[in-house]
Amino acid sequence: MLLRQRSGLLQDSFSGFRVSSLCCPWVFLGVTEAYPRGILSAMPKPKKSSKKSARKASAHAFPKNAKKIGDPNPTQAKPASTPERQKPAVLGTPAWVGHPGNHGSRFAIAIMAAGKGTRLKSKHPKVLHEVGGKPLLAHVVAAATKVVPAQDVYAIIGHEAERVREAVGGTGINFILQEEQRGTGHALMVAREALRPYDQVIVLSGDAPLITAQTISMIRDFHQSRKPAMTILTARLADPTGYGRVIRKGAKSDEVQAIVEEKSANPAQKKITEINSGFYAFNVEPLYRHIDRLGTENPHGEFYLTDMAAVFRRNKERVCAVVASDPQEILGANTRAELVDIDQRLRMTKCQQLMDDGVTIFYPQTCVIDTDVEIGADTVIEPFVQLLGNTHIGSDCRIGSYSVIHSSVIGDSVVLRPGCVLSESRVEAGARLGPYSHLRPGSEIGEGAHVGNFVETKKIRLGKGSKANHLTYLGDAEIGENVNVGAGTITCNYDGVRKHKTVIEDGVFIGSDTTLVAPVRVGKGAYVGAASCITDDVPADALAIGRGRQIVKEGWAKEKRATRTQAENAK
Numbered sequence: 001m002l003l004r005q006r007s008g009l010l011q012d013s014f015s016g017f018r019v020s021s022l023c024c025p026w027v028f029l030g031v032t033e034a035y036p037r038g039i040l041s042a043m044p045k046p047k048k049s050s051k052k053s054a055r056k057a058s059a060h061a062f063p064k065n066a067k068k069i070g071d072p073n074p075t076q077a078k079p080a081s082t083p084e085r086q087k088p089a090v091l092g093t094p095a096w097v098g099h100p101g102n103h104g105s106r107f108a109i110a111i112m113a114a115g116k117g118t119r120l121k122s123k124h125p126k127v128l129h130e131v132g133g134k135p136l137l138a139h140v141v142a143a144a145t146k147v148v149p150a151q152d153v154y155a156i157i158g159h160e161a162e163r164v165r166e167a168v169g170g171t172g173i174n175f176i177l178q179e180e181q182r183g184t185g186h187a188l189m190v191a192r193e194a195l196r197p198y199d200q201v202i203v204l205s206g207d208a209p210l211i212t213a214q215t216i217s218m219i220r221d222f223h224q225s226r227k228p229a230m231t232i233l234t235a236r237l238a239d240p241t242g243y244g245r246v247i248r249k250g251a252k253s254d255e256v257q258a259i260v261e262e263k264s265a266n267p268a269q270k271k272i273t274e275i276n277s278g279f280y281a282f283n284v285e286p287l288y289r290h291i292d293r294l295g296t297e298n299p300h301g302e303f304y305l306t307d308m309a310a311v312f313r314r315n316k317e318r319v320c321a322v323v324a325s326d327p328q329e330i331l332g333a334n335t336r337a338e339l340v341d342i343d344q345r346l347r348m349t350k351c352q353q354l355m356d357d358g359v360t361i362f363y364p365q366t367c368v369i370d371t372d373v374e375i376g377a378d379t380v381i382e383p384f385v386q387l388l389g390n391t392h393i394g395s396d397c398r399i400g401s402y403s404v405i406h407s408s409v410i411g412d413s414v415v416l417r418p419g420c421v422l423s424e425s426r427v428e429a430g431a432r433l434g435p436y437s438h439l440r441p442g443s444e445i446g447e448g449a450h451v452g453n454f455v456e457t458k459k460i461r462l463g464k465g466s467k468a469n470h471l472t473y474l475g476d477a478e479i480g481e482n483v484n485v486g487a488g489t490i491t492c493n494y495d496g497v498r499k500h501k502t503v504i505e506d507g508v509f510i511g512s513d514t515t516l517v518a519p520v521r522v523g524k525g526a527y528v529g530a531a532s533c534i535t536d537d538v539p540a541d542a543l544a545i546g547r548g549r550q551i552v553k554e555g556w557a558k559e560k561r562a563t564r565t566q567a568e569n570a571k
């Protein structure tokens with residue numbers, strides 16, 4: 001995988017790309033292949049579908065012969081309002097047929113992601129808050145798409161819907177708009193038309209990112225073998241505060257009577273430690289036959305999906321519970337404290353996985369390593385290192401303390417001394433960087449090259465074996481192999497309006513304190529004398545010196561001192 005990603009980088013390396021402030025295009029072309037493209041916030045907007053194609057999609061979405069299922073039980077009161085009349089908007093490419101390997105039934109996954117996240121006290125939608133380096137929702141989508149194809153995954157979005165859609169749109173999943181968020185039950189009411197062609201649906205929460213594909217498959221398998229109308233994934237928590245409590249039919253029964261939300265629970269119910277994870281499996285037909293019986297008689301005045309358990313029970317449909325083997329997987333991020341707790345769990349799990357794979361991480365508690373980072377065996381990560389985004393690091397490397405590496409590719413046996421900052425860059429095998437090297441987007445450091453302290457690079461290629469060891473700025477430059485860039489060298493790449501390129505061919509020696517005024521080319525094997533200001537091309541094998549001649553005034557300082565002493569004596 002790493003190799004393929006690297007070859008993707010090679011193809012798109014360097015020439016002719018424009019660096020955006022967030023991500024350069026090759027990050028999309030190469031590195032994101034293994035992960036949903038949409039997790040990168042800089043993804044271009046997916047094309048808006050034309051009216052014509054939207055009509056075509058909705059013709060698929062609402063087949064004329066779709067059976068309208070009415071309410072068979074007139075004795076049950078209908079909800080006061082019929083919020084599902086809010087026209088459901090399905091965005092994306094719907095697929096309305098089952099897939100081979102879909103366990104013989106048409107099976108969808110719906111992710112509730114429309115809520116505002118009031119408890120986070122944020123202007124950003126809850127599901128876009130990040131843990132492990134990517135949005136909460138991106139984690140859930142990644143787990144869901146391991147179980148069913150993306151076209152059978154539906155994210156129900158509402159608050160800041162456009163931003164949420166953009167963030168995960170690249171994954172190919174569908175979106176359902178819940179314009180007004182009237183509760184988790186309402187979210188599923190709005191999804192009625194999109195989900196009706198399926199036999200079963202697993203419902204996940206966009207704010208609970210630790211769910212794994214294995215657990216989703218486990219819920220599906222349990223549901224398909226026990227055949228209830230609703231299966232609830234539950235967990236036993238030492239501290240169940242804040243979660244809905246699961247009321248079973250009996251202590252030993254796997255059937256459920258009801259779910260009681262924290263705010264509605266009486267003291268005895270609050271003592272129940274089995275909680276509702278917020279993940280469910282439903283048979284679609286009974287779900288939509290009964291969903292309109294949900295009411296809003298609760299402290300929030302919302303339609304609670306959890307109340308479907310009691311609705312089903314009243315209507316003689318079975319509701320089962322299955323306990324999660326790892327209670328951690330159900331944790332939701334409703335508050336900042338929960339968000340940070342989940343982030344830390346994800347990162348410790350990540351460090352543990354990397355260590356299992358042969359990476360040494362000293363003081364993993366101090367390191368921030370994003371979920372999608374890859375590292376080869378025998379690489380050593382010193383304390384206080386941040387490895388972010390789609391960073392890939394080879395084997396036998398050493399990453400010095402306080403280095404921050406964002407979406408970069410690093411080959412084998414690379415040494416980063418402490419304090420290096422790398423963004424969207426690429427470092428070939430055996431190179432040595434730092435301390436305190438700053439590689440800005442589009443920097444490519446060749447095999448065995450050296451970049452030393454206080455050297456800043458941007459959009460450059462530094463060839464194999466070349467060295468820029470001290471106090472240097474190299475921007476918009478192509479530097480060949482075995483070039484020596486002396487201390488304090490600067491490429492003057494910007495004329496105040498446009499950027500220009502500096503080319504330094506193989507084997508060149510640039511003396512210290514040289515300024516290279518671009519556009520300029522220094523030919524193969526040439527020398528540039530120290531402190532030169534190079535404004536014109538230097539031919540191959542030539543020596544260029546561009547500085548004022550030195551003047552020596554014999555005895556000048558001695559005379560100066562003598563005059564000063566005379567003046568002082570005269571006072």
Ligand code: UD1
Nearest residue numbers: 112113114115181182183184206207243244276277278332
């Ligand atoms: C919910 C459950 C609770 C369970 C807990 C587990 C309900 C009423 N309660 O509570 O029993 O223990 O999850 O984490 O379901 N959402 C929408 N549209 C809406 C409202 C919410 O899409 O109109 C989404 C939210 O964005 C969120 C998810 O549904 O991703 C869950 O909503 P949230 O408000 O977080 O429910 P909890 O209070 O956590």
Ligand code: CA
Nearest residue numbers: 207332333334
């Ligand atoms: Ca929640």
